[in-house]
Amino acid sequence: MMRGAAESIRWGWRLVLVGAVLLGACRDPAKASGTALYVTTEFDPSLLLTQVRVWGDVDGQPHFGPQVLPEKAQRVLNSGETLRVVLGDVPNGVRAEVNVEGLRDGTVVARGTGGADIRDGYEVEVSLRLEPTTPPDPGTFCVGCEGCCIQGQCTPSTFNTCGTGGIACTACDPNFASHCDGRGFCACGASPACSPRTADRCLLGQCRCGNSQACGPGQQCVSGQCVCSPESCAGCCTGNVCDVGTTADRCGRGGVVCQKCDKNRSCTAEAVCG
Incomplete structure (x- = not known):
């Protein structure tokens, strides 16, 4: 199987860009790569994309990315290109959101988002369409930035401007987070920010649903109760x-x-x- 040049491992996830047709021919959808997201990107071929920038979030986990694939532009990408985000120990049923930007000569010319519920030990499909962005948004990514990006300006990572690696800044929600972690994500205590699906507040560094702990996989917090x-x-x-x-x-x-x-x-x- 022929693969793209870029493969990155960080915080328990691995992200690989693979040719769509070649991967599809040998893919076992049942348990191809353990717990993973199999992302298919579609776009207008006239965009002449040469790379994609990928990042995202899994409820209750540190965000993954951003990662540019392939690391060096080698060819014009085809609509239907696929990539795989291999996740670590992620509970069954949590929500994952994926963001993809299409690049041409390093400039953002298209963008799309998608999501799916994780199945522990299985690969789940995420399909998204990259729509043209004209003009390109200069505030999405700052090259060579240790903090985060606001309107094209590199900004130090704080509670109200949280992020690292030049991604767009996020304002942490005081209801669900206590601080911005040094790795660039909103956190509640030693864990990522509480998910609104499983908790209704961050209290003393702990995610809570009502007077109890945050809800488990397959549950949601409704009026202070896990259901x-x-x-x-x-x-x-x-x-x-x-x-x-x-x-x-x-x-x-x-x-x-x-x-x-x-x-x-x-x-x-x-x-x-x-």
């Missing part, structure tokens, strides 16, 4: 616990109540008793 719902659970719900939903005892998907299949039936690949 299992269609918005939070990809499998099925047993009370307020999200189950994978692939066994005969607990079958279902999309956050519905888990079903117990009859003795002569099993839970199918579509997560229904059959």
